[in-house]
Amino acid sequence: MMTAMMSRNRPKMAFALLAGKLYVAGAFLEAVAAAGIARGAARLLLVPGDPMGAFVLAVIGAIFLYGAYELRSGLDEGVAYLYVGIALALIFGMIYLLALGASAADAALTGDVYDPLGGMRPGLYLAVVPLAGGLAWRDRFDIKGIRL
Amino acid sequence: MAAVERYRIALAGNPNVGKTTLFNAMTGMHQHVGNFPGVTVERRSGRATRDGVELEVVDLPGTYSLTAYSLDEVVAREYIVEERPDVVVQVVDATNLERNLYLTTQLMELGVRVVIALNMADLVDARGDFIDTVRMREFLEIPVVRTTAVEGAGVEELIATVIAEARLGPHHEHEIGYGEALEVSIADLERILARDPDIERRYRLRWAAVKLLEGDERVLEGLVGSPVEADVRSFLAGVDQVEVEAIMADKRYEAINAVLPHVCSRCVPRMTASDMIDRVLMNRYLGIPIFLALMWGAFELTFTLATPFSTAIDMGFAWMVDAVNANMEPAWLASLLGDGVIGGVGFVIVFVPNIFILFLLISFLEDSGYLARAAFIMDRLMYKLGLHGKSFIPMLMGFGCNVPAIMATRVIEDRRDRIISIIVTPFISCGARLPIYVLFAGAFFGRQAGAVIFSLYVLGIAAAVLSAKLLRRTVLRGRPSAFIMELPPYRLPTLRSSARHMWEHGSMYLRKAGSVILLGALVMWALASYPAGVEYGSSESYAGMVGRAIAPALAPLGLDWRIAVALLFGLVAKEIVVSSLGVLYGAGSGDGASLSDGLQADSGLHPLNAYGAMAFTLLYMPCIATVAVIRKETGSWKWTLFALAYGLALAWTVAFAIFQGGTLLGFGR
Numbered sequence: 001m002m003t004a005m006m007s008r009n010r011p012k013m014a015f016a017l018l019a020g021k022l023y024v025a026g027a028f029l030e031a032v033a034a035a036g037i038a039r040g041a042a043r044l045l046l047v048p049g050d051p052m053g054a055f056v057l058a059v060i061g062a063i064f065l066y067g068a069y070e071l072r073s074g075l076d077e078g079v080a081y082l083y084v085g086i087a088l089a090l091i092f093g094m095i096y097l098l099a100l101g102a103s104a105a106d107a108a109l110t111g112d113v114y115d116p117l118g119g120m121r122p123g124l125y126l127a128v129v130p131l132a133g134g135l136a137w138r139d140r141f142d143i144k145g146i147r148l
Numbered sequence: 149m150a151a152v153e154r155y156r157i158a159l160a161g162n163p164n165v166g167k168t169t170l171f172n173a174m175t176g177m178h179q180h181v182g183n184f185p186g187v188t189v190e191r192r193s194g195r196a197t198r199d200g201v202e203l204e205v206v207d208l209p210g211t212y213s214l215t216a217y218s219l220d221e222v223v224a225r226e227y228i229v230e231e232r233p234d235v236v237v238q239v240v241d242a243t244n245l246e247r248n249l250y251l252t253t254q255l256m257e258l259g260v261r262v263v264i265a266l267n268m269a270d271l272v273d274a275r276g277d278f279i280d281t282v283r284m285r286e287f288l289e290i291p292v293v294r295t296t297a298v299e300g301a302g303v304e305e306l307i308a309t310v311i312a313e314a315r316l317g318p319h320h321e322h323e324i325g326y327g328e329a330l331e332v333s334i335a336d337l338e339r340i341l342a343r344d345p346d347i348e349r350r351y352r353l354r355w356a357a358v359k360l361l362e363g364d365e366r367v368l369e370g371l372v373g374s375p376v377e378a379d380v381r382s383f384l385a386g387v388d389q390v391e392v393e394a395i396m397a398d399k400r401y402e403a404i405n406a407v408l409p410h411v412c413s414r415c416v417p418r419m420t421a422s423d424m425i426d427r428v429l430m431n432r433y434l435g436i437p438i439f440l441a442l443m444w445g446a447f448e449l450t451f452t453l454a455t456p457f458s459t460a461i462d463m464g465f466a467w468m469v470d471a472v473n474a475n476m477e478p479a480w481l482a483s484l485l486g487d488g489v490i491g492g493v494g495f496v497i498v499f500v501p502n503i504f505i506l507f508l509l510i511s512f513l514e515d516s517g518y519l520a521r522a523a524f525i526m527d528r529l530m531y532k533l534g535l536h537g538k539s540f541i542p543m544l545m546g547f548g549c550n551v552p553a554i555m556a557t558r559v560i561e562d563r564r565d566r567i568i569s570i571i572v573t574p575f576i577s578c579g580a581r582l583p584i585y586v587l588f589a590g591a592f593f594g595r596q597a598g599a600v601i602f603s604l605y606v607l608g609i610a611a612a613v614l615s616a617k618l619l620r621r622t623v624l625r626g627r628p629s630a631f632i633m634e635l636p637p638y639r640l641p642t643l644r645s646s647a648r649h650m651w652e653h654g655s656m657y658l659r660k661a662g663s664v665i666l667l668g669a670l671v672m673w674a675l676a677s678y679p680a681g682v683e684y685g686s687s688e689s690y691a692g693m694v695g696r697a698i699a700p701a702l703a704p705l706g707l708d709w710r711i712a713v714a715l716l717f718g719l720v721a722k723e724i725v726v727s728s729l730g731v732l733y734g735a736g737s738g739d740g741a742s743l744s745d746g747l748q749a750d751s752g753l754h755p756l757n758a759y760g761a762m763a764f765t766l767l768y769m770p771c772i773a774t775v776a777v778i779r780k781e782t783g784s785w786k787w788t789l790f791a792l793a794y795g796l797a798l799a800w801t802v803a804f805a806i807f808q809g810g811t812l813l814g815f816g817r
Contacts, residue, residue, distance in 0.1 A: 048595075050595075050596075050599070051599070052444050052448075052598075052599040052602065055437075055440070055441065055444070056441045056444065056445070058437075059434070059437045059438055059441045060441075062434060062437075063428060063434060063438075066431070066434065077424065077427060079424075080424035080425065080427045080428050081427075081428050083424075084425060084428040084429065085428075088438070088441075088442075091442075091445065092441075092445055095445045095448060095449050098449060098452070098453050099448065099449065099452035099453065102452045102453045102454075102455050102456055103452065103455070105456035106455045106456040106459050108456075109456055109459050109460055109463065110459060
């Protein structure tokens with residue numbers, strides 16, 4: 001029974017592991033950039049030096065990795081970490097997207113030059129991965145009844 | 149003549165499981181209600197006679213566990229532990245076995261003879277469930293009798309079972325394994341307790357050791373005067389009792405959940421969606437980081453999303469000021485309208501979008517059920533630091549306005565806990581302080597403005613929590629009482645309800661803009677314009693004189709007389725700080741410069757003392773309305789003055805540490 005459960009959860013476990021590693025890597029890069037190290041490489045990867053952004057990515061990454069660990073241990077409830085991780089990643093992706101839109105609107109009002117890449121954050125473009133997961137398991141998200 | 153066989157029977161159980169109904173059915177309504185000295189709650193006793201056996205039946209107040217928190221629970225626990233009835237009948241709500249069996253595990257540990265009255269069994273049948281009482285008896289080694297107290301069904305069988313159980317010899321105890329590490333601690337503590345024969349007579353040693361490790365004050369008080377008291381206290385000093393209590397609760401539930409699938413066809417607890425979400429959001433390691441991340445997200449969005457709206461309002465006011473200055477005569481009237489009204493009130497209105505967005509986001513978090521979880525997450529930390537867990541709910545309300553937040557401390561029963569909460573709640577940053585942060589953070593911290601604003605809210609919480617610990621260790625000594633809160637299920641917040649909350653909170657600032665802020669701006673304009681002939685807003689004006697009088701106190705914080713006078717006027721209402729700065733910095737005086745530009749142009753201001761100014765604003769004396777409510781709720785001028793003096797001293801110290809410490813570290817410019 002345990003083997004069947006683990007087999008059923010394998011795609012979710014792999015996804016949680018991948019998303020977790022990506023977010024932790026993003027957190028690391030953002031923290032490194034915030035410390036003033038490898039700024040050139042960070043700029044190339046559109047990673048600003050933002051300690052709080054790094055903290056948020058680390059939290060989301062930890063949630064995914066914890067979920068992967070539980071699923072690997074045969075704990076079916078580990079999917080809760082996967083789904084909540086996806087939800088949080090999308091919430092923060094939305095926050096960054098709204099911030100980007102607000103900057104564009106402000107630039108349009110003041111006549112300042114708007115640089116969309118300057119407002120890019122790892123929390124925004126990394127959210128594509130959890131978005132794919134959210135779409136793949138969308139039938140598991142019943143928002144009205146908050147069902148997982 | 150043969151002696152009459154008499155037994156004392158206690159009816160125990162969770163609240164609202166039908167104990168009193170069963171009591172009436174057993175005793176035939178012949179009970180009397182007796183108040184016992186020293187307690188404010190009552191327990192009922194009555195008599196029942198069957199086949200020559202007399203039973204004294206005592207109906208105890210409802211309790212969820214034998215770790216007593218409230219007075220009712222203390223009465224129930226003390227009767228069972230100290231007066232040792234012959235049999236404890238635990239009335240179990242058959243429709244909620246898991247929660248009810250938690251008390252069963254504790255009664256079993258205590259070693260008392262227990263009979264389970266499986267009440268409301270008819271409801272279980274009606275929902276198509278089946279509870280196997282034979283297997284339940286086998287697993288628990290406790291007699292189980294089905295009852296439907298409201299109809300009197302099963303009562304005679306229960307009484308016969310109770311008499312049979314009472315006639316049995318001493319009952320053997322059941323033990324729940326708490327894991328290797330805790331078992332070692334239990335055994336060590338048992339060895340210490342065993343050195344006092346009096347304790348061994350009063351308590352079952354393992355039970356006493358478990359309760360002591362859980363932090364049970366009553367059992368600890370029972371050791372006062374014992375030769376082993378000092379050793380026990382010394383042993384417990386090295387134990388994290390909150391942690392131990394949580395582990396023990398988990399182990400008890402593990403034991404219950406191991407039994408349930410064998411005795412009940414459908415009542416095996418399944419995790420609901422709320423349970424699943426709570427596993428993550430209330431995870432002991434991830435819970436606080438997730439809370440901090442979400443709060444940061446809220447402040448980041450508050451700052452960035454409001455920017456274009458604020459810019460548009462700012463541009464509108466700048467146009468109005470230009471129009472007034474270009475077209476209005478006489479000059480003093482143009483100055484009154486331009487510098488006083490528009491410069492003062494306008495620069496508060498500019499920040500209304502920030503306030504509305506923050507309240508919308510807080511409403512989302514509250515309506516979704518998350519803020520209740522945040523209180524639960526913080527309770528553990530706050531309890532360790534000496535603050536009552538219930539304090540976090542008023543503190544959350546304090547993000548809106550400190551006045552209702554202080555009134556909300558009425559939910560805290562203990563007076564010392566309440567006074568501590570009242571004193572520290574003003575450190576929670578209310579919405580009126582947000583414009584000040586947005587102004588300074590926007591002017592001096594650029595892209596990091598959201599993070600800087602977030603850090604101020606965290607600083608406020610930290611100041612509140614650490615002050616509580618300090619007060620708890622000094623002027624208001626004691627231990628905070630525990631609190632139990634029911635968590636609402638998660639819901640998707642509706643835009644309509646959140647928008648209504650946002651308007652309720654946010655519109656208050658618009659009303660204030662037309663009243664107290666307008667008045668404050670006019671007073672400030674008059675002080676900045678006179679005596680006649682002085683340069684507007686200069687240090688020779690009345691405002692300058694007031695500012696220069698108090699500026700020496702703020703000089704070590706790197707703040708000049710203009711900030712000093714704005715802070716002074718902020719005592720009326722915090723928004724007046726921004727409107728005063730708008731007047732004093734001559735923003736809106738026709739050159740198209742914003743207040744933010746004015747602050748940046750001030751050579752005396754830079755990120756370090758700007759942050760110090762924000763920290764000072766956060767912590768110094770609250771507004772007049774808050775002071776009035778502190779006086780009302782504490783009923784004491786002494787505590788009110790103490791709260792004011794403490795806040796002022798803390799604000800000065802923190803701002804001093806930021807400015808002087810930062811300067812020493814080279815962050816001065």
